[in-house]
Structure formats: C-alpha cells, structure tokens
Amino acid sequence: xxxxxxxxxxxxxxGGSLRLSCAASGRILNIDDMGWxxxxxxxxxxxxxxxxxxxxxxxxxxxxxRFTISRDNAKNTVYLQMNSLKSEDTGLYYCNAPVVxxxxxxxxxxxxxxxxx
Numbered sequence: 001x002x003x004x005x006x007x008x009x010x011x012x013x014x015g016g017s018l019r020l021s022c023a024a025s026g027r028i029l030n031i032d033d034m035g036w037x038x039x040x041x042x043x044x045x046x047x048x049x050x051x052x053x054x055x056x057x058x059x060x061x062x063x064x065x066r067f068t069i070s071r072d073n074a075k076n077t078v079y080l081q082m083n084s085l086k087s088e089d090t091g092l093y094y095c096n097a098p099v100v101x102x103x104x105x106x107x108x109x110x111x112x113x114x115x116x117x
Contacts, residue, residue: 009111022095
C-alpha cells in the first residue's frame with residue numbers, strides 16, 4: 001500500500017516562499033506522473049501542478065511563473081517550490097498520481113499553507 005506524506009507547509013507573508021515535499025513509501029514513484037493538488041477553504045480540491053516521468057511539467061494558470069514542481073526519483077520524493085505567494089494560494093496541499101478523473105493512491109494528510117496579506 002502506497003503512503004504519501006506531505007510536509008513543508010506553514011504560515012508565510014504574501015510575497016514569501018515555501019518548499020513542499022511529498023515522500024512516498026511502498027512504491028517507486030518514478031514510473032508515475034505525479035501532481036500537487038490544493039484545496040482552498042470552501043472549494044473543491046484542484047490540481048495545480050503535474051510532472052511526468054520525463055520531467056515535463058504542467059501548471060494551472062494562476063501559479064505559472066511562481067510555482068515549480070520537481071522530482072527526485074532516487075529519494076522517491078516530489079517537491080513544489082512556491083514563490084511570490086499570494087493570499088489566494090492558501091489551502092491544504094496534497095500530492096498524488098493523477099490519472100483521468102481520479103488519483104492512483106490514498107490521500108495523505110496534506111500540508112497546510114497559509115498566506116497572510
């Protein structure tokens with residue numbers, strides 16, 4: 001059973017930076033596309049960044065140029081570097097392997113990001 005453990009969240013002022021990490025146990029991640037999801041207060045969880053096995057990336061428009069997703073297959077870890085944070089980036093951040101209409105693994109506990117304006 002794969003377990004995903006997210007970390008690195010916190011409280012930061014607008015304009016600040018955070019680096020999130022997602023460590024996976026139970027399976028080698030380098031064969032899966034991986035993504036970071038965000039659930040803002042009162043909203044549905046949404047995919048904000050994705051990276052495939054080749055290292056190609058995709059971002060939702062609202063984070064382009066500010067967020068960078070990366071992966072270290074040797075460490076079985078996926079990262080999300082978040083710069084120039086805005087109050088609208090506030091939410092609970094999760095990682096998982098997105099496929100069409102669903103995700104592959106059980107959700108982890110997420111890591112809270114709070115951006116104060």
